[in-house]
Amino acid sequence: MKKITSIFILVLMMSCVGNAQNSSEEKKKTYKVEKTDAEWKKILSPMAYYVLREAGTERAFTSPLNNEKKEGIFVCAACETPLYKSKHKYDSGSGWPSFDRAIKGNVEKDVDYKIGYARTELKCNTCGGHLGHSFDDGPSETTGKRHCINGAALKFIPSEEKL
Template structure:
């Protein structure tokens, strides 16, 4: 995937860009920014962007805090959501924004819940250069919580694999 934004910017599905104040657990900028087409970040003034690390710690389990706010990764094959096959929606465990439909979930064999598409406007992406190669990291568009990485080795129709940390999600039956 082509990376067009710097480490301090996040490209949202639907085109809006967000300024980040070092998204790894720090409070993000609340100033609304726009993309090249002038689309504003609809979550820029969200209360979720202003929570402190202490407030996040009070709200989240330690594993969820480490993934969502510190961009950690849970161990593969540990999430009960790997075996979830019900009809419903997967939400951000931080702010409860709906991110994925169960209709896009598939078993990638990787040990993490995987999806071939996200709900419109639910995610933002940016390059992740923590390893030898560049990956595409994605976050919840509302609270900027780290979810996982997206790869171009998924099934049709998109060819994408959103590889999500299960601890960063909740599932709600339809």
């Protein structure tokens, strides 16, 4: 009987800790740019809305930005925050635009469990839009990171058109 009571108390304590963590994690972060779903739908294409606002993923090899090789900056398709420099883009062979680093302070990391295990989700730090995920299989001669980004989450601005 003592074993059962001890196990029950242990389980109860663990569930209390889990609930305390969940309530603090559920606090919604606020962003500099916030809009209603209706406002986002007016300014974004259906695919950009699906990716940025619903954390969707576009099909591999469908984005023209996957093959973009000009010099310039990749900005958030929702709020135009500069996210990635073209000099940090590389061909990962994954079918999505890939970068070995973001512009400092403009991309935030979060944890996403949508497919059953933890992945590092990347979001625009200005509007909270979902960009893609970070992996540790990038170029070893630079950062070793691969920011695998949905092209629908980006707009490309060539250097001659600077922001």
